[in-house]
Amino acid sequence: MTKPATDALIPAATILLVRDGAEGIEVFMVVRHHQIDFASGALVFPGGKVDALDRAEGVRGRVDGAEGLDDWEFSMRVAAIREAFEESAVLLAREERTGRVVDAARLKALDPYRDPLNKGEIGIADFLEREGLRLAGDMLTPFAHWITPNMMPKRFDTRFYLAAAPEDHLAVHDGYESVDSVWIRPDVALREADAGTRTIIFPTRMNVAKLGYSPNVTAAIEAARGKPVVTVEPVVTKNEAGKPVLRIPAEAGYPVTEEPLEAVANVAKPKA
Structure with a gap:
């Protein structure tokens, strides 16, 4: 992964929280509020x-797995963990005193911090220091x-x-930025998107499909660790028939390398 050449881009981060379900790997997803x-x-x-x-000063010293990361990549991982906590109540963090990942009881006690963190009323460094926590950055796989x-x-x-969700963390949507949530198998998510019962934008759909190559969490993490991440910046071009398409690099490892521009621009709306 490389740092972008322009400051016009807005840096953002996201986590595919995964678990092993009865019929294969499942990923936690939320439905964005219609006013976002x-x-x-x-x-x-x-x-x-x-x-x-x-x-902010003081954050790096409270993150496991930060060694060797430049400030850009480091801030991405912090944001990914913070956002997952705010939006889904899953916190990838360890007790500073014991080194153990926070359990369900502790997580419940930390829940009141979600809204202030989201509103910027408290920074992640102050939150971690107050509660004696360390972010588990080493649980994230690019x-x-x-x-x-x-x-x-x-x-x-x-x-x-990519991160394996702690078994006793109950993932739930926040009710503000997201209004619904689901643990779902990649194949089911794609099938529902094709049927029009789910709206999934192109980048999300491609990453759901990529996750679906793996039958379980262990395989997914091993696969991600075994291949370099290829930056994808889709470009608008024309296919052999002269139709406009959105094209992505084949080496990125997705099931398709181009999509009709009309299909990307006009994502099907969920049925009533």
């Missing part, structure tokens, strides 16, 4: 923009890196990370 200005109403992974407080096409008015530089 990006991907409103769509099924997405928990995530959001990097906050200035994610880079999975994908997408940059919004330059034809779009608002452009994001988004890192996608």
Whole structure:
């Protein structure tokens, strides 16, 4: 993954929280509120923009797995964990005193911090110091890196990370930025999107499909660790028939390398 060449991009991060279900790997996804200005109403992974407080003094010293990361990549991982906590009540963090991942009882006690963190009323460094916690950055595995096409008015530089959800953390949507949530198998999510009962935007759909290559959590993490992340910045071009398409690099490892531009621009709305 490389740092973008323009400051016009908005840095953002997201986590594919995964678990092993009875019929295969499942990923936690939320439905964006219809008043959100990006991907409103769509099924997405928990995530959001990097906050200035994610880079504040004192944060790096409270993150496991930060060694060797430049400030850009470091802030992405902090934002991914913070956003997952705010949006889904899953916190990838350890007790500083014991080194253990926070359990369900502790997580419940930490729940009142979700809203103040989201509103910027408290920074992640102060939260961690007050509660004696360390972010478990080493639980994140880089999975994908997408940059919004330059034809779009608002452009994001988004890192996608993969993480096994702690077994006793009950993932739930926040009721503000997201209004519904689901643990879902990749094949089911794609099938429902094709049927029009779910709205899934192109980058999300591609990453759901990529996750679906793996039968379980262990295999998914091993696969992600075994391949370099290829930056995807879709470009608008024309196919052999002269039709406009959105094209992505084949080496990124997705099931398709191009999509009709009309299909991407006109994502099917959920049925009533």
